[in-house]
Amino acid sequence: MTYQGVLTKMQTEFLEPISYYLVFKNDFINLNQLLDKTLEFTFVGHECLNCHLDKPIYRQGFCRSCFFDIPQAADWIMKPELSQAHLDVEDRDLAYEKQVQLQPHIVYLANSSNIKVGVTRKSQVPTRWIDQGAHEAIEIVEVPNRYLAGITEVALKDYVGDKTNWRTMLKNDIVDENLVEWRDKLKQYIPDEAKPYFIEDNQETNIQFPVLQYPKKPKSLNFEKAQHYIGILKGIKGQYLIFEDDTVCNIRGNEGLVVKINIL
Template sequence: MYEGVLTKMETEFTSPVNYYLVFENDFLNLNQLLDKTVKIRFVKHQCLNCGLNKPIYRQGFCQSCFFEVPQAAEWIMKPELSKAHTGEEDRDLEYEKRVQLQPHIVYLANSSNIKVGVTRKTQVPTRWIDQGAHEAIEIVEVPNRYLAGITEVALKEHIADKTNWRKMLKNDVDDEDLVKYRDDLKQYIPEEAKDYFIASNKETNIEFPVLQYPQKPKSLNLDKTPEYEGILKGIKGQYLIFEDQTVFNVRSNEGYVVSIEVMG
């Protein structure tokens, strides 16, 4: 029996990927639970910032914290709104400088389709694993988040920037030549970022620990179903996949305290 507040699964880039649930005083290697019956029970909420038992609003935070903490500011989801390179504060300039003023990657990832995205260089390949991408490639490496953001905005005029989670989980995906896509998109990179184009890398391939993909994935909602039991058949992206087609998005349940019982 394990109990703790959910945060996104930690990963180890092996073949296949190793997944871990990390709690305050314990951790669980989820790969070892494949083909075992797992029981998940909702206990309470615990905001990742204030720690209070208040309903989770978004990204693991209660409503008041979501609108206050720098980790949930708009530039997180829209990197083009980053301002630390100008010295202008959004919510907490020290935090913003620390996160925004470091090397960032604009990449192509193929999970349900080819999409463009942005991540800190230190988050490669973690970000791709979290999205359930079976292949990915870097396009540019820039010195700050703002440049990555304006590059992404320019490129998403020509390629998707969203993942279809159902298609990703069904493994209804094609292998694509990401090097060709990268080279074709080069012409659309903004002037300020053109010098940062990466011309000579190969795509990264990722294998996930999945024994059986769901054909009609249905999402487990702990607010509606506070207790669930099923046989774990796979882990992909930030999802647990069960034999009865139920899927559980760990990341979208951050801030939920759960107990997890392995039934054998």
């Protein structure tokens, strides 16, 4: 069976284990059903996720001109503390910025390769944790806008990490932590503006991923550079496909690429 489409972030269902889907324009693939099967990938071209033209992908699935123009790729996406919609200040598109920034946001702790602090819209819990490959996570603060979440994250980064080591996460070299204790320990460092929104009585969420075999020495795959790859799918974790030969493919890192997938 053969599929062809532009790669976008895998869609997920919060089940035990997580259920993963590659969604194309007119079709989708349930990846859990393909574990232990041989898959053939062929690079076909590009399709910017915004303008949909066959132009080289610059970052985040967007061509260069779109990346520097559209609000979905503005700096406040990666740095929530730069959000200004609550001040009625426009960056690229105030209507879009208000829609995204002026809604409940969560500051959380997630443990994927190590404990890290992060920010996401409340509507993206637990999807954000799944995408990061976190096996456990907990909410710390729920605030009414992205700016408050951003300044809280910045404050807590002095005491806990904010990055995931993708190799450690994929090798499953992880240690379980008591996230409730970490949450309570970090409370004192939350900025005064966000302290009233501290969450005191929740428990951590545990996440199971569909992995039959973890890689010992992960080797990253880019479809544009490789052009062609055949491998046996052994697992999915975060936004990564894991293959028997220790090759791993970050679907987020390949967004905007058009590929043909043949199930052998």
